[in-house]
Amino acid sequence: MNLRSFRTAAWLGWKIESNWTDPFLFAVYSIIKPLAGAAILVVMYSVITKGDFAAPLFPYIYLGNAFYMYVGAVMTGVSWAIIDDREHYRTLKYMYVAPIRIPLYLIGRAVARFLTGSFSVLITIVFGALFLHVPIEAAQVDWLLFSVSLLMGVVLLALMGLTLAGVTLLLARHSDYLGDAVAGGLYLFSGAVFPLDVLPAWLRPIGYAMPITYWLELLRRSLVGSVAQAFPTLANLSNGQLLAILGGMIALAAVVAVITFRWCDHQARERGYIDRTTNY
Amino acid sequence: MSADYSIETESLGRVYRLRENKKKKGQPHELVALSGINLQVQRGELFGLLGPNGAGKTTLIKILTTLLAPSSGWAKVAGYDVHRETVKVRPLINMVSGGESSGYGLLTVRENLWMFSQFYGMQSAEAYKYIDELLATFGLTDRANTKSADLSTGLRQKMNIIRGFMTGPEVLFLDEPTLGLDVGASRDVRGFVRRWINEDPRRTLLLTTHTMVEADELCDRVAIINRGKVLACDTPAALKHELQQEAIFNLDVSAQNRLEAAHFETLPGVHKVQLTPFDGHSQLQFILAEEAVLSAVVNTLTERDVTILNLTKREPTLEDVFVTLVGRSMAEEEKAGSNGNGH
Numbered sequence: 049m050n051l052r053s054f055r056t057a058a059w060l061g062w063k064i065e066s067n068w069t070d071p072f073l074f075a076v077y078s079i080i081k082p083l084a085g086a087a088i089l090v091v092m093y094s095v096i097t098k099g100d101f102a103a104p105l106f107p108y109i110y111l112g113n114a115f116y117m118y119v120g121a122v123m124t125g126v127s128w129a130i131i132d133d134r135e136h137y138r139t140l141k142y143m144y145v146a147p148i149r150i151p152l153y154l155i156g157r158a159v160a161r162f163l164t165g166s167f168s169v170l171i172t173i174v175f176g177a178l179f180l181h182v183p184i185e186a187a188q189v190d191w192l193l194f195s196v197s198l199l200m201g202v203v204l205l206a207l208m209g210l211t212l213a214g215v216t217l218l219l220a221r222h223s224d225y226l227g228d229a230v231a232g233g234l235y236l237f238s239g240a241v242f243p244l245d246v247l248p249a250w251l252r253p254i255g256y257a258m259p260i261t262y263w264l265e266l267l268r269r270s271l272v273g274s275v276a277q278a279f280p281t282l283a284n285l286s287n288g289q290l291l292a293i294l295g296g297m298i299a300l301a302a303v304v305a306v307i308t309f310r311w312c313d314h315q316a317r318e319r320g321y322i323d324r325t326t327n328y
Numbered sequence: 329m330s331a332d333y334s335i336e337t338e339s340l341g342r343v344y345r346l347r348e349n350k351k352k353k354g355q356p357h358e359l360v361a362l363s364g365i366n367l368q369v370q371r372g373e374l375f376g377l378l379g380p381n382g383a384g385k386t387t388l389i390k391i392l393t394t395l396l397a398p399s400s401g402w403a404k405v406a407g408y409d410v411h412r413e414t415v416k417v418r419p420l421i422n423m424v425s426g427g428e429s430s431g432y433g434l435l436t437v438r439e440n441l442w443m444f445s446q447f448y449g450m451q452s453a454e455a456y457k458y459i460d461e462l463l464a465t466f467g468l469t470d471r472a473n474t475k476s477a478d479l480s481t482g483l484r485q486k487m488n489i490i491r492g493f494m495t496g497p498e499v500l501f502l503d504e505p506t507l508g509l510d511v512g513a514s515r516d517v518r519g520f521v522r523r524w525i526n527e528d529p530r531r532t533l534l535l536t537t538h539t540m541v542e543a544d545e546l547c548d549r550v551a552i553i554n555r556g557k558v559l560a561c562d563t564p565a566a567l568k569h570e571l572q573q574e575a576i577f578n579l580d581v582s583a584q585n586r587l588e589a590a591h592f593e594t595l596p597g598v599h600k601v602q603l604t605p606f607d608g609h610s611q612l613q614f615i616l617a618e619e620a621v622l623s624a625v626v627n628t629l630t631e632r633d634v635t636i637l638n639l640t641k642r643e644p645t646l647e648d649v650f651v652t653l654v655g656r657s658m659a660e661e662e663k664a665g666s667n668g669n670g671h
Binding site: 052053055056059060063064067068137138139141142143144145146147148153314317318319320322323 | 344345390393394395396397415418419421422423425430431432433434435439443444446447448449491
């Protein structure tokens, strides 16, 4: 029954994600949105570096940003389901009354965002490889490392999303900004947009404490190993060590997510927040 | 707990903590929504909670459906504690709330219903068969493939009601289910509810309403609830029986400006009097100890030059029971509650 609920939640998520317009417009939007994001980044990079696209910093930033789309898609996708169901559709109480595991339902709802996010990431990377000389060669890619890293990252982001969903349960007004705020905060310190070495020494520990930092490093190494090694931030760690650190952090994220969600869920029932509507 | 009780509560209470309003200092920081609720609903019973808006009916349903934690006391549904054993309670229950858009507007009626059937573990084929039966029963077959956002409020509420029944709950909670429905649709729903409960003695249904007819026609037993407390609990007939030894009169009279209920309250034998002004006349409702008291009422009216336009004697209703218990009608009680000047 858990699997069926998960599948149904994913189906619902897909309907919500894709049903706001006709399929053609949805396809166009799905292509243009990530390309527009990449274009902004490329223009900014070009202005700052005076068009030095050959430097290893460009693929570093480009790939970091491309994969960072997953953070918004998966993490916010999980927590957004709380807001969407409670405030917009007013169905959260019916989901709570149903014999389903709410965390599994929420993660199921994010599957659609993972799929559309994956499409965006793919479009961005292919565009980068074809037109911006991002040095990705299929034969050089460590596909096993890439697949394992990607899977671990998605699990990590889903768990972080669950933590966020718990907090969202307790927030009423403006809780829809929470996901964006967290994703934005992590963006600065996770090595997505610049290597941690650029940060002042006293800020770097924040980056080292964040699992997304290791995840992005693993993805870069798997796709463009030589570029990743050009930056000293995590160069002294082997792939195995990075995977072990990421695995440990995922385990920790799982514990935090379960405890936080349970506590928040309990508090929400204590305070009567499960069906509270404030925004709409 | 007796195995025959589908729903049981003891000393159940719920207090909402309110945020301090800096502009309104001195306002209470707590709202007592329920206090000392003791209920026993037997398996197979159609039990009604009757009370005005704000009486605590929805709060009680929220607790019983595991959505809200009680502040004191305990409640069990199907033998399980609703606060501590939510996982055991949820497969056995379902809930329908009235007067809201509770479904995914971008999904069709059939898709909405199928989706919820999946959350309850129903096989798709079985679910579709039952959905189609229920859609036909509620006259929604031709709207099965309409997006629920395109339905009228009444039709959406019918879909919502089907969602509640579709999963075959052991205990079903209907919170104002006919809110937003027209008279005919309300009657259909009431008929279906009665048939559903009669079909299987293991089913139990708890219904909240502020509609007297609904409670009177439908429920095996009714608890009258006001300001978070159960004031009376019995069969509708038994509740009204208390008043049958009394005489209840409706008088339409002129001169509403000079008339006050207080003019009659001191008359011996007048238990309750209620004055409702209308455009051009007023209506007086009396609950009298016996018919003979009516002459004193008529004398008082004559002394005040009030013309009696119409006089009828009628059977007691649950509204009269409420008036007897609370001292005013449900509408007046709702108004007093919203103005914050209740007793």
